[in-house]
Amino acid sequence: MSQQPEAPRRNIGPYQRSLLELQAAQREGERQASRRRRQRMRIAAVVAVVTLVVAAIGTGVWWMGRPGDGTAASGPQQQRCATTTPVRIWAPASARPALDAAAKAYGATANAVCATFSVEARPAADVVADLSADGAGRPDAWVVDSPVWVDKVTTAKKVPLEPSQPFATSPLVLVVGKQSASAVPAGSRWKDLLTSDQSLRLSDPRSTTAGLLTLTTALPSLGSDAQTVLPKLAATVAPSTEELFAAGAKGKGKAAIFPAAEADVIAHNRAGKSDDLAAVVPGGQTAAFQYSLVGVATDPAKKQAIQGLRGFLTSEAAAATLAAGGLRPTADTKAVPMGSGAVSATFSATAPPAKALTAATNSWQAATLDFRLLAVIDVSGSMKERAGASTRIALTQQAATLALDALPKSTELGLWAFSIGIGEQGADYRELAPIGPLSDEQHRAAVTQGTASLSRQVGGGTGLYDTIWAAYQRVLDGWEPGHVNAVVILTDGKNDNPRGLTLAQLTARLSKADPKRPVAITTIGIGPDVDAKALSQISTMMHSEYYPAPRPQDMQEVLAKALLDHNCKDGVCA
Secondary structure, eight states, X not given: OOOOOOOOOOOOOHHHHHHHHHHHHHHHHHHHHHHHHHHHHHHHHHHHHHHHHHHHXXXXXXXXXXXTSSSXXXXXXXXXXXXXXXXXXXXXXXXXXXXXXHHHHHHTSTTOOSEEEEEEEOXXXXXXXXXXXXXXXXXXXXXXXXXXXXXXXXXXXXXXXXXXXOSEEEEEEEEEEGGGGGGSOTTOOHHHHHHSSOOBOOBOTTTOHHHHHHHHHHHHHHGGGHHHHHHHHHHTOBSOHHHHHHHHHHHGGGOXXXXXXXXXXXXXXXXXXXXXXXXXXXXXXXXXXXEEEEEOOOOHHHHHHHHHHHHHHTSGGGHHHHHHTTOEETTOTTOOOOSTTOOOSOOOOBOOOHHHHHHHHHHHHHHHSEEEEEEEEEOSGGGGSEETTEEHHHHHHHHHHHHXXXXXXXXXXXXXXXXXXXXXXXXXXXXXXXXXXXXXHHHHHHHHHHHHTGGGGOOSOOOHHHHHHXXXXXXXXXXXXXXXXXXXXXXXXXXXXXXSOOHHHHHXXXXXXXXXXXXXXXXXXXXXXXXXXXXXXXXXXXTSOEEEESSGGXXXXXXXXXXXXXXXXXXXXX
């Protein structure tokens, strides 16, 4: 194959050659300048990164988390923390999903503190018991669903806590099986539910927020019915809401009704992958669980991380995440939680004031504590008087027998009869049965026999004030903490022992009673001849009340109230 002829070369003159050389030199200069610019940019970038790292190390601030490792996501620039501060949070089980999700959402924000949050489910009562002043086993933060638990820790445990405003709430609802939801229509009143034959169970108000809020909400509407309702609730009380949910899921349509947080219902239905339980809003303004992030840590880095998360939780940015987790964010009060068991409506739910919580706790304690009682019955001659088709003493015996049957077996009960000179060495009282437990069948039989013997001992005058003083001393001698220690005096007359104590002498002695070992003196007056003013004065100064029974026929009702009507204040009951 023949070769192509070479193209003719053009002759270049001196001028053209010098022009080409100048152009080549210019291009080479531009390439070198470009290389120098790129090198300066690389150096500047390295300096900027080093400056940021040094600043982050100096301030302790960095983007939070690592993509894909299960902790909160990194910041917008996908930068990682050189180190992270671990923060342990204890929270109610129902709040844990929302808090986990919120911590991750916080980690994706541009100003997130470099920390890894781990959330553990812990009931409030367990936290109160586990927190110690020496710091052993403490979490770094604690999500409480009521400020009452913070008060318990700071008062009883002397642990300094960093309080905060609530970031979410959850209304108190009635939990029912979906098959039986129609039996509890929305708007059912607490009093109607608690005084009806509905199988409503309560979680312990001493250890659960649900029980405490229910008691606080319902108590004002119960009035005098509280004396019968509270012991009834105590008989079936559950130690935790978890136990009630377990029983509810097992029983399904036949499950008992019980109060809990809306968030608890949502969490239960999600965990069981079913929607077997429903929430019903009780009538009136319901109470609210209030979730706040309380600081426990003293380490500056941990405190900074908790403060950052707390600020995020109370912001509008966290509202959707909290609602998706089953809570109602305080930053958006119209947000409705997602999930089966959520109440679709938005409504007002408020946290009860501290005074109401304290009153409810005292009432529950008074209704559920064991009793140590000394019943003292008047057998003076006037007790033989007719009362309709019967006599005063016969009606008293009937009432005492019924009361004996109604008292719980845990009660310790003693029985005295009194009239002037009836006892040993001329005392105005006689012991028919010592104070002892009704769980002991032999002791119960002794009390029963003593009650039956009252009618055979009637006679003489009313040695009232000496008997009251002696009964008080007997109960005080065996005073038992954790019990209601009380004297119950039943009489139909006035003190008429001229050689005994006067009212002034008796009250002077009683005024010196030890407030740390209170003994209640409850008085009951039968008929029109009693000194109601004197009896009321004695009972009022001794932690109790005077109960009149103008008609002896009222004795049964009056005695039942007097035996069970005792008060507690700050853990001391009388």
